[in-house]
Amino acid sequence: MDAVVLVGGFGTRLRPLTLTHPKQMLPVVDRPMIEHVVGRLEQQGITRAVLSLGYRPDAFEAAYPEGRCVGVELFYAVEPEPLDTAGAIAFAARKAGVQDTFIAVNGDVISDFPLVELIDAHRGNPGAATIALTPVEDPSRYGVVVCGADGRVEAYVEKPPAHEAPSRWINAGMYVLDPAVLPLIPGDRPASIERETFPALVQKGLLYAVAHDGFWIDAGTPAAYLEAQIALAGGTHIHPTAEVAPSARIANSVVMDHVAVGAGAQVEDSVLLPHSTVQANAEIKRAIVSPDHRINV
Ligand code: GDD
Numbered sequence: 001m002d003a004v005v006l007v008g009g010f011g012t013r014l015r016p017l018t019l020t021h022p023k024q025m026l027p028v029v030d031r032p033m034i035e036h037v038v039g040r041l042e043q044q045g046i047t048r049a050v051l052s053l054g055y056r057p058d059a060f061e062a063a064y065p066e067g068r069c070v071g072v073e074l075f076y077a078v079e080p081e082p083l084d085t086a087g088a089i090a091f092a093a094r095k096a097g098v099q100d101t102f103i104a105v106n107g108d109v110i111s112d113f114p115l116v117e118l119i120d121a122h123r124g125n126p127g128a129a130t131i132a133l134t135p136v137e138d139p140s141r142y143g144v145v146v147c148g149a150d151g152r153v154e155a156y157v158e159k160p161p162a163h164e165a166p167s168r169w170i171n172a173g174m175y176v177l178d179p180a181v182l183p184l185i186p187g188d189r190p191a192s193i194e195r196e197t198f199p200a201l202v203q204k205g206l207l208y209a210v211a212h213d214g215f216w217i218d219a220g221t222p223a224a225y226l227e228a229q230i231a232l233a234g235g236t237h238i239h240p241t242a243e244v245a246p247s248a249r250i251a252n253s254v255v256m257d258h259v260a261v262g263a264g265a266q267v268e269d270s271v272l273l274p275h276s277t278v279q280a281n282a283e284i285k286r287a288i289v290s291p292d293h294r295i296n297v
């Protein structure tokens with residue numbers, strides 16, 4: 001099965017890191033975010049990833065010039081202008097000649113959601129689209145979903161105020177879509193799958209959902225980008241090229257390539273991006289240190 005992977009956003013919440021790199025090319029522990037996402041798709045049987053590109057497509061083409069990423073064939077679909085999520089999916093699917101039922105995923109979601117269950121549920125329901133749901137504490141920065149016992153979605157609200165969220169089950173950013181959804185998406189202007197297509201499918205009774213409570217992170221904000229790294233590293237991870245003074249204390253942190261940490265420094269719950277420096281005796285906690293930056297005492 002093909003998967004359209006949305007990687008064309010500006011990543012504004014991760015600026016300034018995303019002024020130079022697209023969000024999905026930022027490193028997460030030991031490889032770019034996209035390799036975590038595509039690697040998990042590969043484990044679940046996806047053979048071609050259609051990258052829906054907009055902002056800085058050159059960064060992906062330069063990183064994967066052979067058109068392969070962690071064993072998955074890549075197809076590059078570069079938008080002439082930002083088309084928003086629905087427009088981007090429709091544009092990419094059309095460019096790549098997708099004919100059959102396909103997967104679409106947000107390129108900043110790292111999760112262990114069982115896609116096979118999503119695909120099976122889709123085959124067994126009368127919906128045109130089946131979306132993955134995950135539970136969160138604060139649903140206000142996500143798409144919030146209410147569904148019936150048969151899995152049919154009864155309400156879909158994108159980013160409601162916290163006190164108005166009708167449930168704590170949210171759109172996990174992974175969908176099975178029938179090609180029949182594509183004609184519902186306008187081709188001549190940007191369109192949002194969350195604000196236009198899903199509500200329209202709910203009205204028709206054609207949107208279904210599958211819930212799963214497992215590992216799930218949308219790494220698109222500074223706090224979540226930090227949390228994703230620490231969760232995936234499973235403790236402290238220090239790149240072999242990093243130079244860490246023996247008297248420095250590194251706890252629950254990710255130290256990337258060519259980082260220097262001086263004597264007596266304390267680094268806790270943090271991520272030191274490549275070529276950054278924490279000087280002797282400096283202390284940092286819950287911080288992301290930008291590439292090439294230096295933290296002084
Ligand atoms: N090609 C393309 N073009 N990609 C885009 C565009 C565009 O115009 N706009 C956004 N994207 C990509 C982003 O790069 C990202 O991978 C994905 O689409 C989703 O955009 P985000 O900006 O990360 O959305 P969000 O995190 O606020 O909300 C979305 O994800 C949540 C789950 O992680 C929504 O789908 C929510 O409903 C959902 O709960």
Ligand code: MG
Binds near residue numbers: 106108218219220
């Ligand atoms: Mg996101």
